[in-house]
Amino acid sequence: MxxxxxxxxxxxxxxxxxxxxxxxxxxxxxxxxxxxxxxxxxxxxxxxxxxxxxxxxxxxxxxxxxxxxxxxxxxxxxxxxxxxxxxxxxxxxxxxxxxxxxxxxxxxxxxxxVVLFAPEDLQMVKGDPAARRQFLDELLVARSPRLAGVIADYERVLRQRTTLLRARGDLRTLDSWDESLVRHGAELLSARLALVDELRPQIAAAYAAVAGAETSTPVGVDYRCSVPLPEGADREAIADAMLAELATLRPREVERGVTLAGPHRDELVLSVGGRPARGYASHGESWSLALALRLAAFELLGADDRGPxxxxxxxxxxxxxxxxxxxxxxxxxxxxxxxxxxxxxxxxxxxxxxxxxxxxxxxxxxx
Structure with a gap:
């Protein structure tokens, strides 16, 4: 291409x-x-x-x-x-x-x-979780464009549900909003979890390739979910877990006016040598890890015959x-x-x- x-x-x-x-x-x-x-x-x-x-x-x-x-x-x-x-x-x-x-x-x-390498990529390692979630979602859409609609629908429902919480409107309608949020959120979360499993070995290999002989430090890539999930949960089990967590958190959500569980609260956790990359990795390690994320995306897209x-x-x-x-x-x-x-x-x-x-x-x- x-x-x-x-x-x-x-x-x-x-x-x-x-x-x-x-x-x-x-x-x-x-x-x-x-x-x-x-x-x-x-x-x-x-x-x-x-x-x-x-x-x-x-x-x-x-x-x-x-x-x-x-x-x-x-x-x-x-x-x-x-x-x-x-x-x-x-x-x-x-x-x-x-x-x-x-x-x-x-x-x-x-x-x-496309896969873009830019100076801003350092924020994927050193910055807030939103930058890492964006990395995952952009790669998901690049591999499966229909997921753009899933992400857009999730974000739309999230905004509307959060607006209802902040306005302290008719909270009896929260059940229907929860169902909509969970329907889109479970599909997004399931796709992210599968993607991270594919990325993990690619990132490790790319980090070693970029760092070369200067280090044998292992890197870790884990997805931290805001919803407790059973081991090996499929999309249906993810949806059930999201609904249960939203029910548990509802009093706190109403008090704070914010949606406290869902893919928008999740984190892609990166580590170098067993320590969190954010806050602990050196400048060189951070750059190697940022480059590894982009190179891993390049490899996955190439494997999908979408050579970017x-x-x-x-x-x-x-x-x-x-x-x-x-x-x-x-x-x-x-x-x-x-x-x-x-x-x-x-x-x-x-x-x-x-x-x-x-x-x-x-x-x-x-x-």
Missing amino acids: HMTHLQLVDFRSYPSLELTLPPGVVTFVGSNGQGKTNLLEAVGYVATLGSHRVSGDVPLIREGAEHAVIRSRVVRGERAALAEIEILPGRANRVRLNRRQLSRPRELLGLLS VLLLDDVFAELDTHRRRRLAELVAPAEQVLITAAVDADVPAELGGPRFTVRTGEVSLAD
Whole structure:
């Protein structure tokens, strides 16, 4: 899978841009603030219908413009597809696939898979649990796009149930809200648990590959659930356990005005050498673990025949020489790797391919 063409209209700093992208490694070099990350953000938007930098769409539209457009051609095997996304502030975005308008934007999910490496990845290790839950959910959707609807439905019911608790409204309706929350939550939780079981050996292997000979420190990956679950619980048993826990917690929830159990309260626990990575891992260990999470996602998507496009956003500048070299060796075999760097020397020599210069929203092939 790779992207062969990217066109932007009034997206971020680009009034108009057209790029032809070959498979293999492509590098964009430019000083900070010139628009390098905007390119990877646009590619990522085609894959996820969201930005890794902002939660809403308004900042994606160039100042003074009414809307933004992303057009891309994606090749998978012998087949090519044209995706067109019109980002409309305050309205539902319009999405077309091969010139046909989709009834719902999320029908585009699954066309393109990406794995993004960025300086913000360190927050997956050092930051709050929400960053790790987001990592899991994004990977779930990349592997099974229909789960985007499950996650959206769970979040919608959670907001409505929590609003009812805070307003101290007709609490007799809580039973029906609990049933809706559990229906979507049990499916999401079941998918997360299965995913963590698949990720665990992949993360351990990737961590060892990134760290190399410098360490044999074991890493741990565990899912801490806010609902007590029986061993080997299936989706039905998970639903029963969620309902029971919500019933137990109801007095406290009514008092505090918050939903206290469910996937939104869970935690992906990462450890290095038997100690929690958050708060104990060194800077180097934290970076190795963050890279291992992304590399594990890359391996799982590749095993699903969704070989993703790899996006490396100024990540080499954050790494020491050893980790730069190891990461370069690990990502080089991918079908397409798009890299940004502030200076050319940040990109290891092992990664060849064309290099583009980015200056104030203009992209040109380097001499």
